[in-house]
Amino acid sequence: MAYKGETINSGIFKQAIGGPVQLRTLNLDGDRQADLSVHGGPYKAVYAYPSEHYAFWRQELPGMDLPWGTFGENFTTEGLLENDLHIGDRLRIGTAVIMVRQPRVPCYKLAAKFQRDDMIDRFLASGRSGFYFSVEQEGAVTAGDSFDLLSREPEAMTIDEMNQLLVRDRYNCAMIEKALATAALPESWRDYFARRLASAGNAEIDAR
Numbered sequence: 001m002a003y004k005g006e007t008i009n010s011g012i013f014k015q016a017i018g019g020p021v022q023l024r025t026l027n028l029d030g031d032r033q034a035d036l037s038v039h040g041g042p043y044k045a046v047y048a049y050p051s052e053h054y055a056f057w058r059q060e061l062p063g064m065d066l067p068w069g070t071f072g073e074n075f076t077t078e079g080l081l082e083n084d085l086h087i088g089d090r091l092r093i094g095t096a097v098i099m100v101r102q103p104r105v106p107c108y109k110l111a112a113k114f115q116r117d118d119m120i121d122r123f124l125a126s127g128r129s130g131f132y133f134s135v136e137q138e139g140a141v142t143a144g145d146s147f148d149l150l151s152r153e154p155e156a157m158t159i160d161e162m163n164q165l166l167v168r169d170r171y172n173c174a175m176i177e178k179a180l181a182t183a184a185l186p187e188s189w190r191d192y193f194a195r196r197l198a199s200a201g202n203a204e205i206d207a208r
Helices: 051-060 106-114 119-126 158-167 174-182 186-208
Strands: 022-023 044-049 075-077 089-091 096-103 131-137 140-141 147-151
Touching: 044 051, 044 089, 096 140, 096 158, 106 119, 106 174, 119 158, 158 174
Parallel strands: 044 075
Antiparallel strands: 022 140, 044 131, 089 096, 089 147, 096 131
16 A cells, blocks of 8 residues: 555555454464564454444544444454453364463554554543453354353453553553463563663652
């Protein structure tokens, strides 16, 4: 697609598919990530976005066509929301087993998809991030399959809490410590929050 005078490659464009599809460790058969330096990997193997959020975006972006898959999601879900899912929760869909791993932090390609420079800020401020899963057991998935909760990590961070920590409550030490205590948190996030906690501690010392 073209954006700001340049042609860029992206895997954000999705289309619905009928019949079973194999969900692999790194993605769905037939799906790819264009830039593996920031997308993909085992902790971003599959991206889900709640269908409930589409009503919000239709109000925010009047006149724009928003079919399922507009946000680049592999699964457009119903009944799964950011404040309900903890990092480390395990679910079964079809014959695959997946684990909640992290919220989506969009790159500039979301702005390019919508042709709006403000889209990244609006997406982050909305708290409607969707969520990435890792694939714990490969299997076949089909449109219409239900998500069955296999296990929950009630003491772990929710996706919603992660979003708050990223955008609105950046130096809440108690929340950062909760994130660091979340066993299934990917190591890149653990390093990020450890640096954030150190910065918060230094700021407190300076204030004294």
